[in-house]
Amino acid sequence: MITLALSKGRIFEETLPLLRAAGIEVLDDPEKSRKLILDTNQPDVRVLVVRATDVPTYVQFGGADMGITGKDTLLEHGSDWGGAGNGAGLYQPLDLDIAKCRISVAVRADFDYASAVRQGSRLKVATKYVAIAREFFANKGVHVDLIKLYGSMELAPLVGMADAIVDLVSTGNTLKANRLVEVEHIMDISSRLVLNQAALKLKREPMRKIIDAFASAVGKV
Ligand code: AMP
Numbered sequence: 001m002i003t004l005a006l007s008k009g010r011i012f013e014e015t016l017p018l019l020r021a022a023g024i025e026v027l028d029d030p031e032k033s034r035k036l037i038l039d040t041n042q043p044d045v046r047v048l049v050v051r052a053t054d055v056p057t058y059v060q061f062g063g064a065d066m067g068i069t070g071k072d073t074l075l076e077h078g079s080d081w082g083g084a085g086n087g088a089g090l091y092q093p094l095d096l097d098i099a100k101c102r103i104s105v106a107v108r109a110d111f112d113y114a115s116a117v118r119q120g121s122r123l124k125v126a127t128k129y130v131a132i133a134r135e136f137f138a139n140k141g142v143h144v145d146l147i148k149l150y151g152s153m154e155l156a157p158l159v160g161m162a163d164a165i166v167d168l169v170s171t172g173n174t175l176k177a178n179r180l181v182e183v184e185h186i187m188d189i190s191s192r193l194v195l196n197q198a199a200l201k202l203k204r205e206p207m208r209k210i211i212d213a214f215a216s217a218v219g220k221v
Contacts, residue, residue: 002045002206003037005064007052007073011191014098015068021217022210044206053077056194060089065199065207068096071189072103072168076131091200093211094193097218101170103132105184108157113164113183117142126156127166136166136186154178 004024006015012030019026025041030049038047048064055069056077074092105125107113116123117140126147127133137144147162154174156162168189169175169182193214200207 002066002203002210003048003064004045004210005048005050005055005058005067005069007055007067007069007191008049009052011052011068011070011099012049015096015191017221018096018098018214018217021221022213024210024213045210056090059194059196062196062199064196065203066193066195066210068191068193070099070168070191071187072129072132074192074194076129078131089197091195091197092192093195094215094218096191096193096214098221099189099191101168101189103129103166103186103189104169104182105136105164105166105186106154106157106169106175106180106182107164109179109181111157111163116163123164124162125164125166126153126162128153129166132186133166136184154180 028038052073055067058064059067122143125144153165153167
């Protein structure tokens with residue numbers, strides 16, 4: 001049996017066509033079903049739909065053999081910095097090129113970010129992505145106080161709680177609707193396939209088949 005952990009929400013919707021192209025059809029509708037383990041048209045493949053941030057954890061601890069989640073989530077989990085970290089045991093063989101967006105710094109339209117940086121001001125930055133933000137501002141030599149939030153980061157500068165946010169931007173509509181402007185493009189983000197290395201050793205053949213099917217489906221959906 002191969003267990004595949006998928007991220008709920010936006011990534012899930014973009015993952016389904018890719019799964020289909022790879023010959024895997026999820027039989028239950030995760031929106032309607034209360035089942036936590038979903039069957040597929042392949043009797044030896046089952047799917048878990050979990051929070052994006054939990055996908056690396058399920059794969060790392062063997063609750064799933066493989067998973068699909070954003071590079072943002074993997075970086076925050078500590079599995080993509082190139083070091084051992086707490087992400088050891090996770091192997092990332094494939095960029096699936098879905099759920100593409102960027103991670104950016106945004107501020108209120110009336111906040112002069114460039115001068116604040118030039119003057120060496122200490123910035124209050126609200127984000128869900130504290131590891132990515134810490135690394136980015138440290139490399140830039142900007143001192144920051146990070147405020148951890150779990151959602152709706154855009155609110156923080158509007159209510160005067162932060163000078164800037166670090167968040168995912170796709171169309172830019174959410175920023176625009178809240179009179180925020182993008183001032184730094186930190187990196188491009190897309191969803192990746194991650195594997196549990198021990199599972200790959202034990203189930204090499206069936207996992208290889210799925211990885212190859214994904215690899216040939218990338219870019220075709
Ligand atoms: P947009 O208005 O299209 O720029 O989308 C921005 C909002 O959607 C922000 O609240 C982001 O956190 C969220 N978002 C954008 N792209 C993604 C993605 N690929 N995965 C998850 N959330 C995203």
